[in-house]
Each structure stands twice: as C-alpha cells, then as structure tokens.
Amino acid sequence: MEDLKEQLIEEFGGDNLVEAFGELTLTVNVNDIIKTCLKLRDFFFFDTLVDLCGVDYLTYGQSDWDAGASSSGFSRGREAQGGDDRHSERFACGLSFIIGEQKPKTSCEIFC
Numbered sequence: 001m002e003d004l005k006e007q008l009i010e011e012f013g014g015d016n017l018v019e020a021f022g023e024l025t026l027t028v029n030v031n032d033i034i035k036t037c038l039k040l041r042d043f044f045f046f047d048t049l050v051d052l053c054g055v056d057y058l059t060y061g062q063s064d065w066d067a068g069a070s071s072s073g074f075s076r077g078r079e080a081q082g083g084d085d086r087h088s089e090r091f092a093c094g095l096s097f098i099i100g101e102q103k104p105k106t107s108c109e110i111f112c
Helices: 002-012 030-042
Strands: 017-020 023-029 048-056 091-098 106-111
Touching: 002 017, 002 023, 023 030
Parallel strands: 023 106
Antiparallel strands: 017 023, 048 091, 091 106
C-alpha cells in the first residue's frame, strides 16, 4: 500500500490524500472528477467502482450519538458531542474503487 500511496501523492499531491482505516481517500475538486477517475483507471488500474454515495455534512461533528457501544447493545448519548464543522462545502459524493479483488480500497471524495 505504501507504493500506491507514494504514486498517488506524486500524481495528485499529498494535501489531497489521507490514509485511514487501511484505506486511501483522495479529495478531488468536482471539476476534476472525470479526469481523476480516468487516471485512476488508466494509470493505477482501478477497474471496479464498488460504492457510490452522497454525503450531507450539515451537522458533521455535532452528533448527539455516543460513538461507544455498550456490551448490552445499542447506546444513545445523553448530551451533544459537540465539535466544529470542518467542511467548507456542505455536500460531497463518495466513490470507492478497487483493483480487481486486491486491497486496499481507494476512495474519492468530491465536494459539490
């Protein structure tokens, strides 16, 4: 995965790439999505789109839900967890790609 990460940084820049949870996420400008997807397919051989979703960051970081689960099941927070909205754009589109059956999965986040 380190080789792929270095190649993606070289092509798209280090500020646009994040590694977390065993996956790489590339943040892409909406105007560059077609060009980026073609590069991922043609030069990095990502041949399968496995996920496409919409994201609304309206209350991102302001969840009322407790992130920890109890041993007896579902857990609900009593107070808002707080936090600041870290996104200048409200809506995003997430795309996840894989190379055949290989890992890691690489995701693109496109802000609209």
